[in-house]
Amino acid sequence: xAGVMQNPRHLVRRRGQEARLRCSPMKGHSxxxxxxxxxxEGLKFMVYxxxxxxxxxxxxxxxxxxxxxxxEGPSILRIQQVVRGDSAAYFCASSLRASGRVDxxxxxxxxxxxxxxxx
Amino acid sequence: GNSVTQMEGPVTLxxxxxxxxxxxxxxxGYPSLFWYVQYPGEGLQLLLKATxxxxxxxxxxxxxxxxxxxxxFHLEKGSVQVSDSAVYFCALSVRDTDKLIFGTGTRLQxxx
Numbered sequence: 001x002a003g004v005m006q007n008p009r010h011l012v013r014r015r016g017q018e019a020r021l022r023c024s025p026m027k028g029h030s031x032x033x034x035x036x037x038x039x040x041e042g043l044k045f046m047v048y049x050x051x052x053x054x055x056x057x058x059x060x061x062x063x064x065x066x067x068x069x070x071x072e073g074p075s076i077l078r079i080q081q082v083v084r085g086d087s088a089a090y091f092c093a094s095s096l097r098a099s100g101r102v103d104x105x106x107x108x109x110x111x112x113x114x115x116x117x118x119x
Numbered sequence: 120g121n122s123v124t125q126m127e128g129p130v131t132l133x134x135x136x137x138x139x140x141x142x143x144x145x146x147x148g149y150p151s152l153f154w155y156v157q158y159p160g161e162g163l164q165l166l167l168k169a170t171x172x173x174x175x176x177x178x179x180x181x182x183x184x185x186x187x188x189x190x191x192f193h194l195e196k197g198s199v200q201v202s203d204s205a206v207y208f209c210a211l212s213v214r215d216t217d218k219l220i221f222g223t224g225t226r227l228q229x230x231x
Contacts, residue, residue: 110164
């Protein structure tokens with residue numbers, strides 16, 4: 001049973017180019033979360049998606065960033081016109097479902113991350 | 120708002136020493152609390168969790184107790200090993216969506 005897969009593992013882009021990061025959740029998982037880890041910092045929540053729906057995008061920058069999780073295929077995090085400040089590790093996590101309950105939690109399983117370097 | 124504060128690193132210890140990494144949180148409602156570990160070049164792995172006050176999470180010799188009165192979730196291990204060297208993140212989850220809010224991480228270095 002494969003875990004969460006992310007590709008590419010390393011991505012180098014020049015300023016102004018587009019970056020596409022892909023995340024394939026664990027089998028049977030329909031909830032995907034994207035987090036960004038800047039150098040020497042903790043992870044920051046970006047967006048939470050279910051199949052074909054964005055549930056919470058409160059952590060997404062207002063411009064240049066978008067995410068999708070289509071009915072078929074992986075979730076995509078897209079960064080347009082990248083700048084040096086976008087250089088970071090981007091992690092995807094998936095879960096079976098969100099619990100929405102006080103006394104339970106559905107574990108998020110993390111992928112290995114995509115390390116984006118903007119030259 | 121929701122936030123997590125954890126002690127800054129690096130924490131440097133000799134093998135078999137006692138480990139404490141402090142973590143405190145601010146949250147509305149009743150969050151779940153977690154410790155994640157990140158080994159070099161890898162993603163995060165869930166180390167342990169606690170979903171309500173006074174719960175103790177434990178795994179691989181690590182423990183942490185959910186203390187509502189002090190809003191804390193300190194990580195402890197009685198005898199660390201070189202293989203425990205990693206970055207440790209304290210986190211809480213927001214109930215409705217389970218999104219995770221992380222502390223800044225604490226790097227642990229264990230020397231033989």
